[in-house]
Amino acid sequence: MLIKVCGMRDLENIQNLQARVQPDYMGLIFYPPSPRYVGDKDPGVYHSIQLRKVGVFVDEELEKVLDRVKTYGLNGVQLHGKESKDYILELKKHTNVFVWKVWSVKEELNWESLRPYEELIDAFLFDTFTEAHGGSGKLFNWQLLANYPFDKPFFLSGGLSLTHAAEITQLKSKIPQLVGVDLNSKFEISPGLKDIEQLVAFKNSLLNTEINEGSI
Numbered sequence: 017m018l019i020k021v022c023g024m025r026d027l028e029n030i031q032n033l034q035a036r037v038q039p040d041y042m043g044l045i046f047y048p049p050s051p052r053y054v055g056d057k058d059p060g061v062y063h064s065i066q067l068r069k070v071g072v073f074v075d076e077e078l079e080k081v082l083d084r085v086k087t088y089g090l091n092g093v094q095l096h097g098k099e100s101k102d103y104i105l106e107l108k109k110h111t112n113v114f115v116w117k118v119w120s121v122k123e124e125l126n127w128e129s130l131r132p133y134e135e136l137i138d139a140f141l142f143d144t145f146t147e148a149h150g151g152s153g154k155l156f157n158w159q160l161l162a163n164y165p166f167d168k169p170f171f172l173s174g175g176l177s178l179t180h181a182a183e184i185t186q187l188k189s190k191i192p193q194l195v196g197v198d199l200n201s202k203f204e205i206s207p208g209l210k211d212i213e214q215l216v217a218f219k220n221s222l223l224n225t226e227i228n229e230g231s232i
């Protein structure tokens with residue numbers, strides 16, 4: 017199971033994340049209203065970090081996204097707004113970073129609305145709907161994913177915490193397209209500052225449940 021830790025910005029915290037947790041991705045949020053907004057930090061401070069960086073954007077101007085990809089050395093972008101198919105096509109004309117399209121889940125999921133994106137993107141990411149666009153700290157109804165109709169890999173997000181490792185592993189055993197999890201506010205000391213011990217514990221717990229699941 018891939019792990020993305022989102023909403024990072026403090027260099028020392030990121031260095032500890034890299035040394036102790038070694039997640040597959042870390043997320044930098046480029047959405048000014050977010051309490052985890054990267055702000056106008058010198059992009060150079062992140063250049064020593066080896067973790068793959070995912071830029072999180074909400075209906076951002078294409079020029080700005082492309083600028084952040086370049087200056088922050090992003091490996092991928094996560095689109096959290098109402099970005100259209102044309103927007104993604106245009107983005108892909110100018111950069112070859114991976115693209116994850118976020119689907120904000122309310123009470124139901126209309127798979128036909130996702131279908132046009134399938135061929136364009138690298139993964140879907142399912143998050144809980146919130147007017148703030150992300151970081152709700154709330155779970156959505158995972159049962160809605162039971163009839164996920166695509167081959168496209170997806171990430172699970174929204175309010176995931178230390179207690180969810182076993183349930184996530186069970187979900188993956190039923191839906192193999194679930195390739196990763198996105199962790200955020202439930203692992204925070206304060207917005208943008210992650211509790212490294214909790215993340216280590218989650219990773220170990222996930223590994224243990226995966227081993228146990230495999231040995232049944």
Ligand SMILES: O=C(O)c1ccccc1NCC(=O)[C@H](O)[C@H](O)COP(=O)(O)O
Pocket residue numbers: 022023043045047050051052072074096143144148149150151152153154173174175176198199200201202
């Ligand atoms: O976290 C934010 O503040 C945020 C704000 C606006 C758009 C996206 C945002 N976060 C992106 C993420 O990928 C989060 O990990 C995801 O929303 C889940 O967060 P949480 O419910 O806190 O686990």
